[in-house]
Amino acid sequence: MLHKLSFRIVAALMVRSDCQDKDAEIYAYGLECFLAGVLQLLALAVTGITCGCAGETALFSLFFTSLKRNIGGYHAGSHWSCIGGYTVAAVGAARLAKSLPLGCLSSGLAFCGVCTASFLVWRYAPAVHPHHPKTAGEIARSRSVCLRVAATHAVLIVLAIPLFPGLSCFWLSAAGGSFAAAVTLVIPNVRGKEGEAYGAQSSDP
Secondary structure (H helix, E strand, O other): OHHHHHHHHHHHHHHOOOOOHHHHHHHHHHHHHHHHHHHHHHHHHHHHHHOOOHHHHHHHHHHHHHHHHHHOOOOOOOHHHHHHHHHHHHHHHHHHHHHOOOOHHHHHHHHHHHHHHHHHHHHHOOEOOOOOOOOHHHHHHHHHHHHHHHHHHHHHHHHHHHHOHHHHHHHHHHHHHHHHHHHHHHHHHHHOOOOOEHHHHHOOO
């Protein structure tokens, strides 16, 4: 649906411009990604506000996105499955974090979540797509960025837990975002759709 809509909009605009037809696919792809991003934000905002966990959902999304864009990993097969799956994961994690009692349980889960995410990133990042191969230098630079982002997440959450114990539901949501992003690194190894993770490759003899 978004694909066809993007092409129709681009076709209508190109009639009134000097753009060449060979560029239509590029413009349509960019517009399709933009529309998908807008729909994702709307779905998160509406669902998060409706469920009473807008702040937790926003924090989940911030930590998820900042890590996912660097580590790669599994991607959904369509925009709609991505929007639906991500919205359910973000709002579900936020509601769970908000429903748990503040204190040791939430703080402990947040600590375990971000530590597990850091381990998965250290072990597997970055995921390399078979259709977009990278040189050894590119992989090393990407891996360095992944590790720095994961370490930043861990430090922020570990410091925030004792400093602001009354906001443990937010830190649990943030840790959930990091954990969910890191888990997408493992899915390619299980399903074999998005290429093998770097850590799995480097461990071969």
